[in-house]
């Protein structure tokens with residue numbers, strides 16, 4: 001018996017989501033009275049996971065897993081799950097996590113619950129709470145198979161330090177390259193992504209045109225935030241599609257979401273509801289977004305945002 | 320090229336989400352059902368292949384008779400035939416097993432699905448289906464070209480995109496980018512008329528167990544009212560975000 005978490009390393013380092021699944025896995029291991037095992041692939045600082053509760057760290061260091069290959073990673077997770085007799089396998093909701101988890105579940109003949117936001121409310125039967133209907137509701141799902149795969153929603157549990165002493169073990173997977181190979185990576189380095197960001201600054205059609213996006217970018221820069229936009233803004237080509245958030249775009253689960261010149265249509269809200277604190281700046285006091293927001297300013301973005309940027313600069317310098 | 324497009328039949332994006340029977344069932348009263356938005360991109364890309372490179376398109380859904388309007392709509396858009404696997408689609412694993420069974424016996428070169436269904440947001444059927452079939456699989460696909468047996472697919476990743484090289488048979492879980500919004504298809508009158516004559520076969524589900532079960536639904540707590548800050552009081556907003564919300 002054990003709980004296995006896949007702690008994904010990106011360029012050798014753990015992202016927040018990896019530390020979050022370890023923290024979460026620790027809690028489930030306690031509930032089940034078993035050991036927490038963490039699997040890492042080509043991580044340079046695997047020992048770090050002991051600080052979040054991992055009792056056994058399994059290290060795969062293989063050249064053929066240097067670049068991410070979903071099926072190969074999934075097979076490695078499966079092999080370790082079988083070797084460690086894992087009852088529960090936990091995977092994060094990064095783009096790689098979402099790619100790998102259903103493959104792992106199918107390989108292990110395991111029930112899979114994605115978008116899970118809390119520890120099981122009961123382990124017998126094994127019941128978890130997950131997001132459904134694009135954040136408009138939750139579903140309590142029972143997983144009935146012997147092995148259970150959980151996809152943990154981003155920022156739903158948080159990172160909890162829990163220092164333990166861990167054993168470390170090397171493992172060699174038999175997984176070979178799948179029939180899907182990477183030929184090019186197009187990724188801006190050094191930029192905060194919507195997926196990882198604590199703060200997201202988002203602009204809508206109220207900003208009138210792409211030439212005004214300096215406002216959004218400057219505000220994002222002071223806050224160390226990622227930039228995002230509403231769907232029409234990307235449809236109009238003002239911003240790249242990858243920035244479009246909402247029900248049919250990227251989901252946002254940041255600590256702070258600042259919406260500027262966005263009306264707050266139901267499809268937009270569905271994708272950003274999981275953010276903890278929402279601030280809205282809009283000229284129209286009747287904009288539906290105010291009903292979903294925590295803090296609101298009725299005002300013109302072109303007047304409010306420059307002031308906000310200047311005052312935040314001062315604030316950041318003093319804090 | 321034989322293409323299979325997997326269609327899930329979901330409540331429209333503007334639907335009010337309510338539950339009945341002690342919160343154990345989704346209340347479909349007054350809810351308009353549509354083809355899952357991601358699947359529309361998949362279908363439109365399939366049409367592109369059909370028109371530009373020559374392909375046949377089968378659309379398939381696992382669901383009860385109530386899902387047939389979505390299949391008819393897909394036929395009206397231009398799919399050649401439709402299959403409904405007669406079972407309640409409650410568990411992604413179960414659905415993927417059903418789809419795999421039909422796909423295995425009919426042998427498709429390309430299976431297009433959406434990235435996720437907007438109702439249960441499982442994002443599990445495509446990966447499971449590919450695994451059961453042992454086909455190549457690309458998730459979150461935002462572009463694909465196929466030449467003979469080789470496919471070049473672009474995948475969205477956190478903070479960018481990645482180009483992948485793979486081969487048929489292939490399962491792609493797609494989204495916007497497969498085609499652009501303006502290239503989505505709306506059925507015209509002729510298509511609707513023709514769809515009535517196109518074959519829609521109903522096949523029995525195979526015996527396979529569900530791995531998960533929905534126990535109960537819950538709605539999020541009512542939000543407390545938004546705190547309004549005057550446009551002239553930016554310091555007040557910063558103070559609230561720092562001291563009250565503790566997010567900056």
Ligand SMILES: Cc1cc2nc3c(=O)[nH]c(=O)nc-3n(C[C@H](O)[C@H](O)[C@H](O)COP(=O)(O)OP(=O)(O)OC[C@H]3O[C@@H](n4cnc5c(N)ncnc54)[C@H](O)[C@@H]3O)c2cc1C
Nearest residue numbers: 204205206230231246247248249261262263268283284301
């Ligand atoms: C199937 C489907 C899926 C969809 N999916 C998504 C999705 O995933 N994400 C998404 O965002 N949308 C989605 N939509 C679109 C959605 O319904 C809305 O049309 C869209 O969110 C509106 O974008 P907006 O708020 O930027 O623009 P608008 O609705 O035009 O709102 C602009 C706002 O800016 C305000 N404004 C104007 N000038 C200023 C100013 N100077 N300063 C401050 N405020 C100003 C206005 O008062 C207004 O509230 C979807 C729609 C459908 C049908």
Ligand SMILES: Nc1ncnc2c1ncn2[C@@H]1O[C@H](COP(=O)(O)O)[C@@H](O)[C@H]1O
Nearest residue numbers: 325381408432433435436441442443444
């Ligand atoms: N009941 C179903 N019948 C056919 N295809 C489905 C069904 N459910 C899901 N799919 C396909 O799988 C994709 C992902 O769905 P899901 O795993 O449910 O989030 C959808 O976009 C569809 O293409």
